Amino acid sequence: MxxxxxxxxxxxxxxxxxxxxxxxxxxxxxxxxxxxxxxxxxxxxxxxxxxxxxxxxxxxxxxxxxxxxxxxxxxxxxxxxxxxxxxxxxxxxxxxxxxxxxxxxxxxxxxxxxxxxxxxxxxxxxxxxxxxxxxxxxxxxxxxxxxxxxxxxxxxxxxxxxxxxxxxxxxxxxxxxxxxxxxxxxxxxxxxxxxxxxxxxxxxxxxxxxxxxxxxxxxxxxxxxxxxxxxxxxxxxxxxxxxxxxxxxKRLSLTRVADAAVATDWPTVQRGEQPRESDREFLLVLDEGRAVEWLPRRDGRGGLPVLNAVGPDHTLYDALNAMLTNNSDVVVVTDAEGTYRGTLDMPAIQDLIHADDTTSVPRRATKGEVR
Amino acid sequence: MSTATRPSAPAVPEAARATRYLRIFGTPVALLGVVAALYLYVDAQDLDRIEQRSLNAEYLVSRAVQHLSLSAVVVVLILAVAIPLGIVLTRPWARKAAGPVLTLANIGQATPTFGLIVLFAVVFMTWGVHTIAIVAFWLYGILPVLRNTMVGLEQVDRSVVESARGMGMSRARALISVELPLAVPVMLAGIRTALVVTVGTVALATFVGAGGLGDVINNGIISSRDTVLLTGSVLVAVLALFIDWLAGLVEDLFRPKGV
The missing domain is CATH 3.40.50.300 (P-loop containing nucleotide triphosphate hydrolases)
Known part of the structure; x- marks a missing residue:
């Protein structure tokens, strides 16, 4: 054929x-x-x-x-x-x-x-x-x-x-x-x-x-x-x-979240447990496998609900949109059933969009600033 | 492209249904009423022998049958020519001829029928009275059917025809199973017009001696018998309205579902 x-x-x-x-x-x-x-x-x-x-x-x-x-x-x-x-x-x-x-x-x-x-x-x-x-x-x-x-x-x-x-x-x-x-x-x-x-x-x-x-x-x-x-x-x-x-x-809408490398190292805690020590400002609270709350590490402020999580069929465009909507540089990623899979942040999106570039300009400096 | 309506939902509101029933049953009831009134009126008159010669059942029925059979022949001839012609004139390769042919058909209808039939009687004396009547009324009635066939076919959504061709229907197939069914409502309206016009104008056949209910009217005029004149006129009108009603039913029956 x-x-x-x-x-x-x-x-x-x-x-x-x-x-x-x-x-x-x-x-x-x-x-x-x-x-x-x-x-x-x-x-x-x-x-x-x-x-x-x-x-x-x-x-x-x-x-x-x-x-x-x-x-x-x-x-x-x-x-x-x-x-x-x-x-x-x-x-x-x-x-x-x-x-x-x-x-x-x-x-x-x-x-x-x-x-x-x-x-x-x-x-x-x-x-x-x-x-x-x-x-x-x-x-x-x-x-x-x-x-x-x-x-x-x-x-x-x-x-x-x-x-x-x-x-x-x-x-x-x-x-x-x-x-x-x-x-x-x-x-x-x-x-x-x-x-x-x-x-x-x-x-x-x-x-x-x-x-x-x-x-x-x-x-x-x-x-x-x-x-x-x-x-x-x-x-x-x-x-x-x-x-x-x-x-x-536009290129962001070419890649689905399922195909992106999702970070799984965000510190999490099960609902009702004592928060562990970590270097991040917020902890993610999980309840029966689902991410439900961003919990501040230090003071006694209340947690923020997890909004606009993205699933495997969403695109990076959707992920970026969720970040901008939430005024945050990280977004929660779930699987199709809504179970917590990990997180995706702004530098990761930049990496993905330029992964196949042959002519890449240095931008590590900027990346550091974002973080 | 509105939101979906369920086929099971009550489709016809009460008011619309009432109008529909009135249209289906109202006309024949009213026409029967008119004929009955006419009968009672004529029956109450003292008819002289001249009047009796026209106003008896045998004579009236024979003229009505003549009238209807003449009309039927004319309409069949109109359909046999106007529909194929309308189809041909809407094909891309023949579209250039559409203008001239429509002009001819227009002339046919614009010419007063009375003039046409008398002219034919004088010019084509050898044809015989029935042929003369038929040809004259045929020319007169072609236009509505021809024009509505063309308009009906042309108003079919081009994208529908293109998708039919794009899926592998031949030209003939697309014409028969897509274009014509979608043109039917407009075509039927033209046919209905031609029917009514023909039944009305066939009353003029009497002037070349071709019979029909026109004879009754003519007898009334010649002999100055108003009762005869009235009977003839009312019968022609009732017949035309009855045919219109029948055609309306046929229109409802043949209108494609979903359109």
Whole structure:
């Protein structure tokens, strides 16, 4: 099996009457099992490029290889049945129920009734909707977020190896969007599809993508790299401008607390026990495995409750946010069940964010001051 | 994109349900009432022989049947031409022809039917009266169906059609299982208009000798018998309203769920 699920070779799309092509000789390899995000300003050709892949737009010249096979000249309807497709505003069929919508491609592929029904229920469960409650509903009886979940389920229905998603979370409120992004990542951990995801939101790109292709104009890719590299080493001024201010802060959302080295040497004491001697100003009071209170070492001041602890699925961005909220330079880390695991402090975050820097400036002095 | 509503929740409030029942049962009851009143009125008159020739059950029923069968042929012809034409004219490759064709259809409807039917009778004398009537009314009724088919198809959300194509539906498949079902409410409204317009205008068929309830009206005018004129007019109106009511029921029945 080739390493690259999708290969675009010298792909060009020009429209009659336009001097410059919409996509100009684009060559891009998309690895199997990864999420590749096409990101760029309006009119940069990212959506056109995506639609060239399933040939909703026919290329003027160039080739498209899917799983090693040239599909540039194959039957477009057959091709599309093997590629999942989810778009902004969902494109759900309003006159069909949720189950009928999800069953669209399986029915085109002439699956048996029983198999279709089982698949619909499986997918609804996967996207977090109770089949018994939702399969008979019509799209307008769902919230925007639920519609988008159904859209994703429908795209996955026939288990295609490749999924194209065109700004699927674009018209959703920020809170729901974040939930949907997290769920997409969770689902992707299970299904390992090759996903092409189009967005104009660099934060979404950084969060979702294994790789990011930043489009400048006419389908030219200014940089194609991992989010870390794009943020730390933008290829040119265009990319730097597009990322905008705060690239370092954005990088914080790339690392989950679970992947960070958590310090376990903070002095703790079980509730009701006598505090031990330590060099820290505060002790952590544990109650049945949970951190409940910061207890001052010396005077008789009362303890402070532990607030805004972070779990394994939070990012370093969340951890930093918790520190700023608590006006503290350390935050309590728990596991998924809320049991105390350790602590994370500001210098540790700095270390993590610069761990893979090749050109690091001296900053130990600053670190000492923080502590 | 509002919050989810449970399908099990009481969907129709009391007031809306009352309106609905009134719409379903009110019209036929009212129409029956009108016909009954007409019957009682005519029955109370002393009819002379000229009036009797028009106002007897056999004559009235035969004209009504003529009227309905002429209307039916016209409407079937309208549907057979206007719907496929509307579909074709909304395809990307034929969109350029949409303007000229709509203009033609507009001319067809803007021309007074009375003029059209008389003109045809004079110019195409060899056609026979029924053909002349049918062609004239057909031209007159094409526009609402053609226009509503086109509008109905064009108002279908592009993203829905694109996602259908993007999932591998062929053009024909996307048309049949996505575009047309979603265009049905608008198309049915046009068909309903064409039905009512046709049933009304077929009353003019009498002037080329093609029969129908127009005969009753014409008899009343020629012989200066107001009772005959009144009966003919009321029957045409009742028939048109009855057909409109029927079409309304069909509209409710075929409106896709979830839209």
């Amino acid at each position: 080739p390493d690259h699920m999708i290969q675009l070779v010298e792909l060009t799309k020009s429209y009659p009457g336009q001097s410059e092509p919409a996509v100009d000789a684009l060559t891009l390899d998309i690895p199997e099992g990864e999420i590749v995000v096409f990101v760029g300003p309006s009119g940069c050709g990212k959506t056109t490029t995506m639609k060239l892949i399933n040939r909703l737009i026919e290329p003027t010249s160039g080739r498209i290889l899917l799983n090693g096979a040239d599909v540039t000249g194959s039957d477009p309807d057959e091709l599309r049945r093997g590629i999942g497709y989810a778009i902004q505003q969902t494109g759900l069929f309003p006159h069909r129920t949720v189950a009928e919508n999800i069953a669209t491609v399986p029915k085109l592929l002439k699956w048996g009734t029983e198999r279709v029904r089982a698949r619909v229920d499986e997918l609804l469960t996967m996207v977090g909707l109770d089949p018994a409650e939702y399969r008979g509903r019509y799209p307008k009886q769902l919230s925007g977020g639920q519609q988008q979940r159904v859209g994703v389920a429908r795209a996955l229905a026939a288990d295609p190896p490749v999924l194209l998603m065109d700004e699927p979370f674009g018209a959703i409120d920020p809170l729901t969007r974040e939930t949907l992004q997290n769920e997409l990542l969770r689902i992707q951990r299970e299904i390992r599809k090759t996903i092409v995801f189009v967005t104009h939101d660099i934060d979404e790109a950084v969060k979702i993508g294994d790789r990011i292709a930043i489009f400048s104009e006419h389908g030219r890719v200014a940089q194609y790299d991992t989010p870390e590299k794009v943020l730390s080493e933008p290829a040119d001024e265009f990319v730097a401008d597009f990322i905008g201010a705060g690239a370092s802060v």
